[in-house]
Amino acid sequence: MKTAIVIGHYPKKQGAFSEYFGMSEFTFWSNLVAVSGLAKDYEIFTHEILSGYPARQRAMGAKTKDYDLVIELHFNASNGIGNGVEAVYNTKNERMKKLAVKFMESICENTGIKKRYPLGRDIMDSNQRGTGFLRYTKGDSIILEPFFGDNKSDCLKFEKLGAKGFKTIIDELVDYYCSWI
Numbered sequence: 001m002k003t004a005i006v007i008g009h010y011p012k013k014q015g016a017f018s019e020y021f022g023m024s025e026f027t028f029w030s031n032l033v034a035v036s037g038l039a040k041d042y043e044i045f046t047h048e049i050l051s052g053y054p055a056r057q058r059a060m061g062a063k064t065k066d067y068d069l070v071i072e073l074h075f076n077a078s079n080g081i082g083n084g085v086e087a088v089y090n091t092k093n094e095r096m097k098k099l100a101v102k103f104m105e106s107i108c109e110n111t112g113i114k115k116r117y118p119l120g121r122d123i124m125d126s127n128q129r130g131t132g133f134l135r136y137t138k139g140d141s142i143i144l145e146p147f148f149g150d151n152k153s154d155c156l157k158f159e160k161l162g163a164k165g166f167k168t169i170i171d172e173l174v175d176y177y178c179s180w181i
């Protein structure tokens, strides 16, 4: 059983910016995988510097084709008021629905960050963000967004959990996945 962890976005377009943490999604997760120990226990992937979202997702699909589980890390952002944990998966993938629920429950129990949707967010519509990643990855794939980077209360709660605490949640998530595949 092989798990790949993908840093969302890429150096040229780093995703949302968190005023609280003073960094973008790409920098935030690049740092966190290093300091948490995730990079020691899992294969970490970053997107190729290719123009066009579909091209980058196809390249990621090719790089991760031998992995059973592919997790992409993001944080959410909206208007400063929006808050909560989300996990995004393909509607047809019942295994990833289970994993989404487990992830949101773990984040909620360990930080107090609320679950935005009881079953995570399932997508099929090709216009929705994240669809390419879920479509081009061959194994089970899921997008994790534990908090809103532009919501101070979410950021404080995630900061309290810390990098090591987040790694524990990922380790438990992977163990849970292993227990039923």
Ligand SMILES: [Zn+2]
Pocket: 008, 009, 015, 016, 025, 074, 075
């Ligand atoms: Zn993102």
